[in-house]
Amino acid sequence: MAHGAAAGHGAHAHGEHDHHPTGWKRWVYSTNHKDIGTMYIVLSMIAALLGGLMSWYIRLELAEPGIQFIEDTQFYNVLVTAHGFLMVFFVVMPAMIGGFGNWFVPLMVGAPDMAFPRMNNISFWLTAAGLVLLVMSAFVGGGPGTGWTVYPPLSSIAYHPDAAVDFGILALHVAGAGSILGAINFIVTILNMRSPGMTMHRMPLFAWSILITAFLLLLALPVLAGALTMLLTDRNFGTHFYDPAGGGDPLLWQHLFWFFGHPEVYIIILPAFGIVSQLVSTFSRKPVFGYLGMAYAMSAIGVVGFIVWAHHMYTTGLGVNARAYFTTATLIIAVPTGIKIFSWLATMWGGSIDFKAPMLYAIGFIFLFVVGGVTGVALANAGIDFALHDTYYVVAHFHYVMAIAAIFAMFGGYYYWVGKMTGRQYNEGLAKAQFWLFFIGVNLLFFPQHFLGLAGMPRRIPDYPDVYAGWNMVSSFGALLTMLGTFMFYFIVFHTMRSGKPAEANPWGEGATTLEWTVPSPAPFHTHEVQPVISAGDHGNGGHGHGAHPRPAE
Amino acid sequence: MPGAQARGINRTTLTAVVLFAVVVAMGGLAFASVPLYRLFCQVTGFAGTPKTGAYVGTASAGAGAAGEVTVRFDANVNSQLPWQFQPVERQVVVRPGEEVLIHYRAHNLADHPITGTATFNVTPFKAAQYFNKIECFCFTEQTLKPGEDVSMPVVFYVDPQLFEDPNTAEVRNITLSYTFFPVETQAQQPSAGEKAL
Numbered sequence: 001m002a003h004g005a006a007a008g009h010g011a012h013a014h015g016e017h018d019h020h021p022t023g024w025k026r027w028v029y030s031t032n033h034k035d036i037g038t039m040y041i042v043l044s045m046i047a048a049l050l051g052g053l054m055s056w057y058i059r060l061e062l063a064e065p066g067i068q069f070i071e072d073t074q075f076y077n078v079l080v081t082a083h084g085f086l087m088v089f090f091v092v093m094p095a096m097i098g099g100f101g102n103w104f105v106p107l108m109v110g111a112p113d114m115a116f117p118r119m120n121n122i123s124f125w126l127t128a129a130g131l132v133l134l135v136m137s138a139f140v141g142g143g144p145g146t147g148w149t150v151y152p153p154l155s156s157i158a159y160h161p162d163a164a165v166d167f168g169i170l171a172l173h174v175a176g177a178g179s180i181l182g183a184i185n186f187i188v189t190i191l192n193m194r195s196p197g198m199t200m201h202r203m204p205l206f207a208w209s210i211l212i213t214a215f216l217l218l219l220a221l222p223v224l225a226g227a228l229t230m231l232l233t234d235r236n237f238g239t240h241f242y243d244p245a246g247g248g249d250p251l252l253w254q255h256l257f258w259f260f261g262h263p264e265v266y267i268i269i270l271p272a273f274g275i276v277s278q279l280v281s282t283f284s285r286k287p288v289f290g291y292l293g294m295a296y297a298m299s300a301i302g303v304v305g306f307i308v309w310a311h312h313m314y315t316t317g318l319g320v321n322a323r324a325y326f327t328t329a330t331l332i333i334a335v336p337t338g339i340k341i342f343s344w345l346a347t348m349w350g351g352s353i354d355f356k357a358p359m360l361y362a363i364g365f366i367f368l369f370v371v372g373g374v375t376g377v378a379l380a381n382a383g384i385d386f387a388l389h390d391t392y393y394v395v396a397h398f399h400y401v402m403a404i405a406a407i408f409a410m411f412g413g414y415y416y417w418v419g420k421m422t423g424r425q426y427n428e429g430l431a432k433a434q435f436w437l438f439f440i441g442v443n444l445l446f447f448p449q450h451f452l453g454l455a456g457m458p459r460r461i462p463d464y465p466d467v468y469a470g471w472n473m474v475s476s477f478g479a480l481l482t483m484l485g486t487f488m489f490y491f492i493v494f495h496t497m498r499s500g501k502p503a504e505a506n507p508w509g510e511g512a513t514t515l516e517w518t519v520p521s522p523a524p525f526h527t528h529e530v531q532p533v534i535s536a537g538d539h540g541n542g543g544h545g546h547g548a549h550p551r552p553a554e
Numbered sequence: 555m556p557g558a559q560a561r562g563i564n565r566t567t568l569t570a571v572v573l574f575a576v577v578v579a580m581g582g583l584a585f586a587s588v589p590l591y592r593l594f595c596q597v598t599g600f601a602g603t604p605k606t607g608a609y610v611g612t613a614s615a616g617a618g619a620a621g622e623v624t625v626r627f628d629a630n631v632n633s634q635l636p637w638q639f640q641p642v643e644r645q646v647v648v649r650p651g652e653e654v655l656i657h658y659r660a661h662n663l664a665d666h667p668i669t670g671t672a673t674f675n676v677t678p679f680k681a682a683q684y685f686n687k688i689e690c691f692c693f694t695e696q697t698l699k700p701g702e703d704v705s706m707p708v709v710f711y712v713d714p715q716l717f718e719d720p721n722t723a724e725v726r727n728i729t730l731s732y733t734f735f736p737v738e739t740q741a742q743q744p745s746a747g748e749k750a751l
Binding site for chain 1: 565566569570573574576577578579580581582583584585587588591632671673679680721733735736
C-alpha cells in the first residue's frame with residue numbers, strides 16, 4: 001500500500017508471488033508483517049524463558065521459611081523486578097500486540113501489509129534493543145532492585161547509586177518508543193486500509209481489541225516516558241521532581257506511573273479479550289453473542305481505565321473523598337467486563353462446542369479472569385485494600401486476572417493460529433495434556449497465595465515466619481507443575497515445527513469465518529494483494545458476520 | 555496498486571501525523587503535571603498544602619462559639635544539614651480566625667555559613683485547606699552564619715470554616731510540620747518567593 005512509493009531502489013519485486021529476500025536479510029531488514037510478527041513471537045518466547053526461570057527461582061527460595069538459595073536480598077529484589085519487567089514489556093506485549101497483532105490484523109481486515117512496513121521493522125528492533133538493555137541492567141552494579149513500579153526514593157541515586165536503574169530506564173524508553181510506533185502503525189492500518197466492505201462494525205473482535213489497545217498505548221506510554229525522563233534527570237542531573245529537598249514530591253512519580261500503569265494492564269488483557277472472542281466463536285460454531293456490545297465494552301474499559309489509577313495508591317494518604325471516587329470508578333469497570341464474560345458464555349450457550357486445545361485455553365482464560373476479577377472487586381474497596389495492600393492477596397489477584405490469563409490467551413492463540421503461521425498443525429493430544437498440566441499448575445501456584453495474603457504475608461520479601469510455611473510449599477509445588485507445563489509447551493512448539501501434520505487452509509471448519517482462513521496455510525509471503533470485497537454476509541452479527549463469502553483472488 | 559494510492563497516502567500520512575501529535579501532547583502533559591499539580595494543591599489545600607495569604611473574614615464573628623483548636627509544631631532536619639531546629643512553643647491553643655505569631659529557633663552547628671530551605675505540610679491533610687499562613691520563614695531560603703542562632707517567626711490563622719465543613723468539623727488537633735533541607739548550590743543567592751509553594 002502506502003509503502004509502494006518507497007520501493008524505488010529496485011530490490012523489491014512486486015507481483016512475483018512469494019518472492020522474498022533470503023537469509024539474514026529477510027529477517028533483519030524485514031518489512032513483512034508476517035516475518036516481523038514471527039520475530040516478535042520468538043523474542044517473546046526467549047524473554048518468557050528468562051522471566052519464567054526467575055519466577056521459579058523465587059518460588060524455590062519461598063518454598064520453605066528461612067533463606068536457602070538467595071542470600072543476597074538485593075539479588076532477590078532484582079529477580080522480582082526483572083521478572084515483572086520481562087513478563088509485562090517483553091513477553092505479553094510483544095507476543096499479543098507485536099506477534100499475533102502483526103500477523104493477523106492485516107490478514108483479518110483484508111490489508112496487504114501494515115501501513116508503514118519500515119516503521120514496523122524499527123518497532124521490532126527497538127523492542128529487541130530494550131530487552132538487551134534490560135538484561136544488561138541486571139549486570140551493572142547490584143542491579144535494579146526497585147520492583148517494576150520503580151518508586152522513588154528507592155530508585156533514586158541515594159539508594160541505587162550505580163547505573164543499573166539508568167539502564168532499566170533506558171530499556172523502557174527504547175521499548176516504549178517501539179511500542180508507540182507500533183501503536184501508530186496499527187491505528188493507521190485499521191482505520192485506513194480495511195478491505196472494501198469491511199466496515200468498522202464488521203471487523204473481527206481481535207482487530208477491535210488491537211485498535212483499542214493501540215490507543216491506550218498511544219495515550220499511556222508517553223506519560224511513562226515523561227515520568228522516566230524526570231527520574232533520569234533526578235538521578236543524574238540534579239533536578240528535584242521527586243525529591244522533597246528541592247520542593248519535589250515522590251508521590252508525583254506514583255501518580256504519573258499509575259496513570260500509565262493502570263491502562264498498561266488493559267493493554268495486556270484487551271488483546272487477550274480479542275483472541276478469546278475469536279476462539280469461543282470458532283469452537284462454538286456461532287457468531288459472537290452481542291458483537292457490538294463486545295466491541296464497545298472493550299472501548300469503555302479502555303476509557304474508564306484512564307481515570308482509576310489512584311486505586312493503586314489508597315495507602316499513600318489520599319483523602320476520604322478521593323478514595324470514595326476511585327473506589328466507585330474502579331467498581332464501574334466490572335460492568336463492561338461483566339458484559340464480556342456473559343457474552344462469551346452466551347456465545348457458548350447452545351453452540352456445537354468442539355473442545356480442541358485452543359477452546360480449552362479460552363475457557364481456562366474465562367475461569368482465571370473471573371477469579372482474578374472477583375478479587376479485584378474486593379481490592380477496589382479502599383477500606384479492604386488498607387488491610388490487603390502489599391500482601392500476597394494482591395500478588396494472587398493480578399497474576400490471575402492479567403498475568404496467567406494473558407498467558408492462557410497466548411497459548412490458545414498459538415494453537416489456534418500455528419497452522420496458519422507455520423503450515424503445520426500441533427498434536428491435539430499433546431496440547432490437551434499440556435493444557436491440563438498448566439491449568440492445574442497455575443491454580444495450585446496462585447490460589448493458595450490468597451490465603452497467605454489474607455493471613456498477612458507481605459510481598460517482595462524472601463523470608464517469612466513459619467506460620468506461612470504450608471501454603472507456600474503448595475504454591476511452590478504448583479510452580480513446579482507450571483514449569484513442566486511451560487517446558488512441555490516449548491517441546492510442542494518444536495514438535496509442531498519438526499513433525500506436525502500439514503495444516504489445511506481452514507482446519508477449524510465452519511466456525512472459523514475470519515479472513516485469515518481464506519488464504520492458504522502457511523500464509524504466503526504476500527496476501528490480500530487484491531483486496532477481498534466483503535459483503536453483508538449472514539447479517540446482523542458483525543465480527544464473524546461477513547461470513548465465508550469473500551474469496552480473495554490469490 | 556498505484557491507482558488507489560494517491561488518496562490513500564494522504565489519508566494515511568494525515569492519520570499518522572495526528573497520532574504523533576497525540577504522543578507529543580501526552581508526553582508534554584506528564585511534565586505539565588508538575589506545575590498543574592502544584593497549582594491544584596495550592597488552590598484546594600490538597601495533600602496537606604497549607605494556604606497562604608491574609609485573613610479576609612472577621613476574626614471575632616462566631617469564633618468563640620465554634621471552640622478552639624490545638625496547633626502542634628513539629629520540626630525535622632535533613633541528616634545532611636548540621637542545624638539544630640525546633641519550635642519555641644510545642645503547641646498553642648487558638649481560636650478560629652485569630653492571627654497567631656509563633657517562633658521556631660534554628661542554630662547552625664557548623665563552622666561555615668549554610669543555606670537551608672524548609673518544606674512543610676499540615677496533618678490531618680483534610681484540615682490543610684483551612685490552615686492559612688500569612689508569614690513564614692519557609693517562603694524563602696534561610697542562610698545562617700557559623701554558630702548563628704536565629705528565631706524564625708510564623709504567622710497563621712485557622713479559618714472558622716473548619717468547623718462548618720462536615721468533613722473537618724471534628725478536628726481539634728492540627729500539626730504543622732517543617733523539614734529543613736540544605737540548599738545544594740551554595741553559590742546561588744536565596745531568591746525570595748521561589749520556593750513559595
